[in-house]
Amino acid sequence: MLEYGKGADWAFELLVERYQRPLINFFYRALKERSQAEDLAQEVFIGLFRAAKKYKVTAKFTTFMFRIASNLLASEIRKRVRRPRTVPIVEKTSSDGEDVRTTQFEDKEARVDNEVDLKILAESIRDAVAGLPHAQRTVFELRKYQGLSYREIAGVMTCPVGTVKSRMARAERALRPKLKTIKDELE
Numbered sequence: 001m002l003e004y005g006k007g008a009d010w011a012f013e014l015l016v017e018r019y020q021r022p023l024i025n026f027f028y029r030a031l032k033e034r035s036q037a038e039d040l041a042q043e044v045f046i047g048l049f050r051a052a053k054k055y056k057v058t059a060k061f062t063t064f065m066f067r068i069a070s071n072l073l074a075s076e077i078r079k080r081v082r083r084p085r086t087v088p089i090v091e092k093t094s095s096d097g098e099d100v101r102t103t104q105f106e107d108k109e110a111r112v113d114n115e116v117d118l119k120i121l122a123e124s125i126r127d128a129v130a131g132l133p134h135a136q137r138t139v140f141e142l143r144k145y146q147g148l149s150y151r152e153i154a155g156v157m158t159c160p161v162g163t164v165k166s167r168m169a170r171a172e173r174a175l176r177p178k179l180k181t182i183k184d185e186l187e
Contacts, residue, residue: 001061005052012052016045019062022146023069029126029141030073040076044069062148063155070138070156077134128178136171139164 003011023044027037047068055064129137135157142148142156150168154161 001048001052001055001064002057005055012049015048019065020045023065026066026069026141026146027073029145030130030137031076032126032130036076040069040072043072047072059155060152062146063152066142066146066148066152066156067158070142073138074134125179128175131178132171132174136167136174139167140171140175143168 001011001015004015020041023041024034024037027040028034031037031040044065048065058064129140132140138157139153142153143150148156150161150164153164157164
């Protein structure tokens with residue numbers, strides 16, 4: 001980031017290459033919409049682009065970057081609470097020109113193989129994590145998925161380390177029974 005602030009374009013390309021996937025994953029776990037996750041990751045890079053000349057090293061770069069990401073995610077969640085989500089209905093036009101609403105169901109056989117079970121498990125875990133309150137979910141995701149330390153997370157969330165640890169403990173306590181239920185269902 002410091003190199004890019006000095007005018008080295010290759011440095012920004014390196015930042016995008018290194019952090020694009022973790023940012024998309026961070027947003028996707030919370031929003032479950034790939035295109036929205038990609039858009040928000042782009043917004044983080046726009047924020048980094050704008051901040052490059054003013055950037056000062058006060059913490060790890062990832063702390064700075066995930067603070068931007070966390071703020072964007074909180075803003076997006078607030079927008080969604082105000083704006084109810086709609087589900088589009090598939091419409092087709094028949095040969096006589098009339099609109100016909102159709103619903104298509106996939107014909108799925110019973111359990112196909114272990115890969116399907118793993119996908120179901122991963123989605124169930126994502127759903128359980130998504131059900132956490134925003135602050136707990138953010139702490140959990142930054143710690144478990146991004147590998148940030150408690151101190152780095154405290155920097156991202158601008159709160160004391162003790163608060164981060166407390167939120168993490170509450171998140172784990174809330175997830176424990178949900179994950180046990182998921183495990184029992186798969187057995």
